[in-house]
Amino acid sequence: MTVTAQRVHGPEEYLATAQEKFLQRAYLLPGLFSDPEIFRLEKERIFARAWHFVAHESEIPRPGDYVVRYVADDPLIIVRTESGEIRALYNMCRHRGMQVCRAEAGNAAFFRCPYHGWTYKNTGELIGVPFHREVYGAEGLQRGEWPLISVRLESYEGLLFANLDPEAIPLREYLGEATFYLDFYLKKSTAGLEVRGAPDRWIFPANWKLGADNFIGDAYHTAFTHRSTVEVGILPVPDANFHKDGPQAIVGPWAGGYVPNLPYAALYPHLVGTMRANLTPAHHAIMDHDLWQSHSTLFPNVSFLNAPGIMPGTAPVAYFTLRVWRPLGPDRMEIWSWYLVERDAPEEWKEASYRAYVLQFGTSGTLEQDDTENWSSITKVAKGQLARTIPLNYRMGLDHLQPLTDWPGPGQAYPVDYTEYAQRHFWTTYFEWMCSNSR
Amino acid sequence: MSAVSETILREIEAFLYREAELLDERQYNEWLALLSEDVQYELPQRVTRERSQGEGILDGTGHFLENQWTLRKRIERLATEYAWAEDPPSRTRHFVTNIRVAPGEQQDEYLVRSNVLVYRTRGDDPTYDVLSAERSDVLRRVDGSLRLARRRVLLDHSIVLTRNLAIFL
Secondary structure (H helix, E strand, O other): OOOOOOOOOOHHHHHHHHHHHHHHHOEEOHHHHOOHHHHHHHHHHHHOOOOEEEEEHHHOOOOOEEEEEEEOOEEEEEEEOOOOOEEEEEOOOOOOOOOOOOOOEEEOOEEEOOOOOOEEEOOOOEEEOOOHHHHHOOOOOOHHHOOOOEEEEEEEOOEEEEEOOOOOOOHHHHHOOHHHHHHHHHOOOOOOEEEOOOOEEEEEOOOOHHHHHHHHHOOOOHHHHOHHHHHOOOOOOOOOOOOOOOOEEEEOOEEEEEEEOOOHHHOOOHHHHHHHHHOOHHHHHHHHOOEEEEEEEEOOOEEEEEEEEOOOOOOOEEEEEEEEEEEEEOOEEEEEEEEEEEOOOOHHHHHHHHHHHHHHOOOOOHHHHHHHHHHHHHHHHHOOOOHHHOOEEOOOOOOOOOOOOOOOOOOEEEOOOOOOHHHHHHHHHHHHHHOOOOO | OOOOOHHHHHHHHHHHHHHHHHHHOOOHHHHHOOEEEEEEEEEEEEOOOOHHHOOOEEEEEEEEEEOHHHHHHHHHHHOOOOOHHHOOOOEEEEEEEEEEEEEOOOOOEEEEEEEEEEEEEOOOOOOOEEEEEEEEEEEEEEOOEEEEEEEEEEEOOOOEOOOOOOOOO
């Protein structure tokens, strides 16, 4: 097949062409992984409007605890106030725009801007302005009009999401029936989850969507990309194709896949009971098929993974990681990778589970090492003028798979995880956000 | 002046240089042989905090939290035909400087601190990654030769500025 470099002018036209090719034939244009103009539009049309995971409540347990997080380039202080309420404050002094908080985490009742000393309570209220009456006249500055800007923050089961758009629909409405699937990760224990340490952060040259695309539905790559990790026995599964026969499900802004016959063996025993107690009969029906919910992505860029690990002298141990693919440019992302564990798990089990995570995911993880290598390489090629027009194949399962008719969960499910329904769901959603100014 | 003899200082220096050579040449099995059976190899997480709230080096979590088994597994993986992160391999250079030696808690153990600058390039990318760190090691004499028993790598970054830690520091 010979492909000629088609001339496609401007990001809007490129997007329209890309959407058409995708919806008609499930062909994806690689310029979406590299174009600076497309990236600029993503910041406006997706990141300035979507609900964005920023922190877990357990990271800021006490009054005054804060962490600094980002929605693309926008910095937010996520802080628990004295009353216990959690707020997201835009980390920019209202005077000259300095960061009022330059640490990544800590505990503070006040944020004092280093530049001119404007001081804000951790609620955002401006309470101190040096030489207030002298420099702003007898009436003084109307301090009440100049607080740190509060950004919308809503939570689901301990997960804190921020949204820069005052008009956005509420988080629960956005999640819709996706909560059914999130509950598999979040409600295993009645005691809830806790974050261990801090999220691992690293920056490398790849487009953010490659992480989202991988986690949402790419069980297929495990067999080849991750073959080495399976072969040496770090991933305790029968073979590198272990993902092939689980179903894949899509609903609302979420999609993900299941692993069959890796039942709750990797969870510590009493969780199976509390999971059943916390979840619904529809969840039980899925659990009773020995299905284990594994990888998924919530649009746009937060991904989840339940995986089995192993440490010498232990039975297989499960771990749960949640990650944000933070966009830094068309060809650069920062991964934020959190490890979470049920609060009431035995200490010894938590330790083994955490170590299993370190061995497989995060900066040094034997699985994730190979993923980041792949995504960097794809991003590099996607910059080519010819690459922009050569379609990528997103057709797996399209012509021969039918949705399951007896799937107990909401949305649609397909019989195998070696398919690309979930990726097509991601990209269809992506084009809906990108090609419509009104959404 | 270190409180150990000049001879031992030279021996420890030679050990660290040899170790760096093995890492840069990717002779990982030979590198493993330099480690004690109970080796602990850690690279803690680090976050930016205000000075009053400590160094921001976290306990109990890390980018590496390894023992001999996990290090061996990592190295076995790198030796397979499917270790894409390092095949083709990175070019690395471990610059080991500022070696400081003190007697250890046990007879035959030494506390060794060194600064390390690791330079890494991949493929035909015209860019490079640099990782800067201080390493706090415990070296132990086993059957006459030195072994690395413990290493704690304190990275001078809160964000890791390379695509992965498929290499060792």
